[in-house]
Amino acid sequence: xxxxxxxxxxxxxxxxxxxxxxxxxxxxxxxxxxxxxxxxxxxxxxxxxxxxxxxxxxxxxxxxxxxxxxxxxxxxxxxxxxxxxxxxxxxxxxxx
Numbered sequence: 069x070x071x072x073x074x075x076x077x078x079x080x081x082x083x084x085x086x087x088x089x090x091x092x093x094x095x096x097x098x099x100x101x102x103x104x105x106x107x108x109x110x111x112x113x114x115x116x117x118x119x120x121x122x123x124x125x126x127x128x129x130x131x132x133x134x135x136x137x138x139x140x141x142x143x144x145x146x147x148x149x150x151x152x153x154x155x156x157x158x159x160x161x162x163x164x
Contacts, residue, residue, distance in 0.1 A: 070104070071100075071102050074100040074102070075100070077100060078098050078099055078100050081098040082096060082097055082098045085098060101127070101130060101131060103131055108131065111131055112128050112131045112132060115127045115128040115131060116128045126139065
């Protein structure tokens, strides 16, 4: 029920941001994730399953509380500086 109000706030903030900063090439969209205290773990599990199928892993990260900037910095640190992709290879699943 609160997401009805959340969606109204999203549309309001999208309008304000686009009025101030948008141009013919750039449009913004403000979105409130449909997560509450009671369904956080279910939402994270569902979006993580989507991420395993190739969908963006940004949404489960945001649901956990990691910001976009921190996620990008963490992935750069792991991949470029620490070379974790060479050291930690995930187990193969039945699908790969």
